[in-house]
Amino acid sequence: MNIKNSLQAFEEAKKVIPGGVDSPVRAFKSVGGTPLFIQRGEGAYLYDIDDNRYIDFVQSWGPLIFGHCDKDIEESVIKAAKKGLSFGAPTTVESELANEIVKMFDSIEKIRFVSSGTEAVMSAIRLARGYTKRDDIIKFEGCYHGHSDSLLVQAGSGAVTFGTPSSPGVPADFTKHTLLAKYNDIKSVEKCFENSKDIACVIIEPIAGNMGLVPADEKFLEELRSLCDKNGALLVFDEVMSGFRASLKGAQGLVETKPDIVTFGKVIGGGMPVGAFGARAEIMDKLSPDGPVYQAGTLSGNPVAMSAGLTSLVKLKNNPEIYLELEKKAEKLMSAFKNEAEKNQIPLQTNVRGSMFGFFFNDTPVKNFDDALKSDTKMFASFHSKMLENGVYFACSQFETGFISTAMSDEIIDEVIEKAKDVFGELK
16 A cells, blocks of 8 residues: 555654644554545545545544535535635524524533534533532543543542543643542442532543443443432533434433533534533523623634534434444444454454444453453554555544444445455454
8 A cells, every 4th residue: 555645744744733643643653654644535435645545434533424525514514605604693503503402302401502522521511610619520531521621630549539630731730620430330439429529510421432432331320310419410421422423312312311411522513613512501501691601712603514513413313214224334344343353363342332333452341441451452553554454444543433424335334344354364
């Protein structure tokens, strides 16, 4: 595979962009090699600047549920852009998209749009603190909620501790109010509540997508809901990745537990930069200009992104069978990977939730971040490299999630399975 132009482009990029990339995971450091510089996308495929074609299971990290250059979304973006890119003023399309989302969720009566998932989560936590008049929050090891200061936290000496910064530039004072618990382990959450009577909220990815795909057990979520109610804390679901991906209602379409606040991103932008957070009116009315909790953004709800998101959600709402089709393809892919790995005596664990899938080179099922860290990352790097050489583009980290789009036919899935058979054989 010739990637001469990508190699040259990467060297040029490193001269003017830190690490040559605008988001660290793109640098391919965990899998080795050089990041591919993409020229265009079309349906299920990416094309790099060396004219290599790849079947794309990253889909811009999730939002492209209809694949690249979906005709309907593309037309809505072009139509909106011709009227102006941004006004810094209200437009009716914001209300249209808000109405579509609010009508889908029992837990949401009002919603506010922002420009990224990080911004949505940061704002949701500020709102939870303002509503409860408390300072501390609980998050889970392995769950990623964006790069705001209070959420860039690593574990201390034990499973339950006040967090310390996991990045230089984040003052310890910013993270001392963040407590860490273990995913799918309710006792670790109970200990957090024992350690602090000032907990404003518990934030969780109900379907974790940033330690690989690791769904929360339904019983665990129910117990989490009960603990929050008992202690007067809010439960925040971070559905930036799983929202409208795992099902039309995200994780909330698959479990009974209802959160107090939900954050969204990815699919609601249809490929454009969008985030959002919503809750019942009593909570949302604490936001400025109605309430004292300040949050603002010049590009929030810009008409181009809103138009793309509205088109995407309406298409999904009008075609709910899409989720069954995508899940069937994801199950087919992961089942084949599991079978081929077993044939070659390679330990592999797989998970599927709707159009999301994940696989770990691991001897035992992955239920939390500690389990995920036991995965063979060198084996994953070899698998990733060999599949890339065969024209299949997976996320360049063992700890990320894969995505199926409607542009992927059964024939494409079969093609990937055949390529994977050869690669698993080589890995043996």
